[in-house]
Amino acid sequence: MFLKTESYGVSKPIKLNQLKLLNFRCFQEIAWAFEGKHIFISGENGVGKTALLEALSLFAPGKGLRQAKLSEIQSYTFKTQA
Numbered sequence: 001m002f003l004k005t006e007s008y009g010v011s012k013p014i015k016l017n018q019l020k021l022l023n024f025r026c027f028q029e030i031a032w033a034f035e036g037k038h039i040f041i042s043g044e045n046g047v048g049k050t051a052l053l054e055a056l057s058l059f060a061p062g063k064g065l066r067q068a069k070l071s072e073i074q075s076y077t078f079k080t081q082a
Contacts, residue, residue, distance in 0.1 A: 014059065025051035 020031040026048045041049050 016056070016059075019052075019055060021051075021055055024055055027051060 016034055018031060018033045020029075021027045022029050026046075030048075032052070041052060043049050
């Protein structure tokens with residue numbers, strides 16, 4: 001999977017081979033391995049498809065897909081343990 005990131009005002013692609021999320025939105029802990037050039041994401045409502053896209057969007061400049069602050073995207077479980 002290729003993403004574009006901006007460094008010093010220049011947009012350049014990065015290759016993402018895997019992603020591990022800890023206490024992010026609906027995920028306590030999960031890991032994905034990305035193979036190939038295209039990724040197909042499917043699933044029932046509420047299983048975390050948008051959360052995955054939001055996590056990927058954090059590699060881009062700005063605040064991510066939903067414009068959320070990092071304190072707002074930690075999972076509920078993580079917040080109650082802190």
